[in-house]
Amino acid sequence: MERLTQYATGGGCACKIPPGELEEVLSGFGVLPPAEAEAELLVGLATGDDAAVVRIEGGTAVISTADFFTPVVDDPYDWGRIAAANALSDVYAMGGRPIMALNLLCWPREVLPYDLAREVLRGGAQVAAEAGCHVAGGHSVTDPEPKYGMAVTGLADPGKLMRNDAGRAGLPLSLTKPLGLGVLNNRHKATGEVFPQAVATMAALNAEAARAAAAQGISCATDVTGFGLLGHLHKLARASGVTAVLDAAAVPLLEGAREAVRDGYVPGGSRRNLDWVRPHLAADGVAEQTLLLLADAQTSGGLLLAGEIPGAPVIGHLVADRGHTVEVRA
Incomplete structure (x- = not known):
């Protein structure tokens, strides 16, 4: 079988443009509203949230997102499943349900x-079917590197959106999937070793977690993908004007993740994530390997929720702004 990961210089969400560079590109970039807009923009560029949201006539919120990346595993069917689950996750992170996707x-x-x-x-069609989401065509181009993903449209109640700027002091932080996907995927790319626990985690939809969050009335969330837990938590805390206190020992890890870091299988994207967050981080006494895992670039990771749902470990809490966005405690 062809090893698809050998045809890509990056891998999965670790091949994203680094967050600091992306923010520099977008700084000062404003989008003028249409002269006769028929939809109200509820979520746009301002806070770097997971998807765009507009309210249309009748009070419905329409969610729009797109995500694609180079192969993260060698098996093409699994890659398709993972990429689809990752793209659909942005809709779940906003509190919506996906209704249509384009390849x-x-x-x-x-x-x-x-x-x-x-x-x-x-593989993509299979996961979209599990989500109850139509796949209605798409777009393809010739490219030296294989890439796959989806543009997804979803619907939500505008009064029940989950946003990354809705956190407030006193709320607990929960995480619905374990970390370590980036380092295990990097080890897979380098050695060919297969990690079924990583594949299962990446291919799993965040649908049930989103439903549970809605049932608990949670209004602040994001999904943990290419910028790592620390990166996405930094963005959430910054957008909400609070500081996040993270209990490193409470963060769930995939089997083999610590060993992969120990053995040097850390993606460049994970190191860049940590470099970006470090100026906004208080982490005295926390080992560098632990910080690398917390910054590890995830592909199709879990939801990070400002609230509690059944089955998701509480990994920290939000407090009033203390001059930095994230505090990590060993």
Whole structure:
């Protein structure tokens, strides 16, 4: 079988443009509203949230997002499942339900057979079907590196959105999937070792977690993907004007994640995440390897919730702004 990860310089959400560089590109970038806008923009660029949201006639919130990346695993069907679950996650992180998706496929057609592309698309369709989401076409281009993902449209009640700027002091922080996906994927790319626990975690939808959050009335959330737990927590705390206190010992980790860090399988994206967050971080006495895991670039990670739901460990809490966005306690 072709090792798809060998055709990509990056891998999964670790191949994102680094957060600091992206913010520099977007700084001062304003989008003028249409002269005759028929929809009210509820969530846009301002806080770097997971998806855009507009309210349309009738009081419905429409959620729009897109996400695609290079292969994170060698199995094409699994890659398709993971990429679809990752794209759908942005809708769940906003408190919505996905209704339609469009495939985004970049393919080195002279290097990799279309049979592999078909398997990628089949995996994406399977996960979209599990989510009750239609897949209605998409777009494809020739590309030296294979890439796959989806543009997703969802619906929500505008009064029940989950946003990254709605946190407040006193709320607990919960995480619905364990960390370590970036380092295990990097080890897989380097050695060919397969980690079923990582594949299962990445292919799992965040649908149930989103429903549980809605049932608890949670209004602040984000999903943990390419910027790592520390990066996404920094963005949430900054947008909400609070400081997040994180209990490192309470953060769940995938089996083998600590060993992967110990053995040096840390993606460049994870190191860049930590470098970006470090000026906003208080972490006296916390080991560097632990910080790398907390900054590890996740692909299709869990929801980070300002609130509690059944089955999700509480990993910290929000407090009043103390001059930095994240405090990590060993």
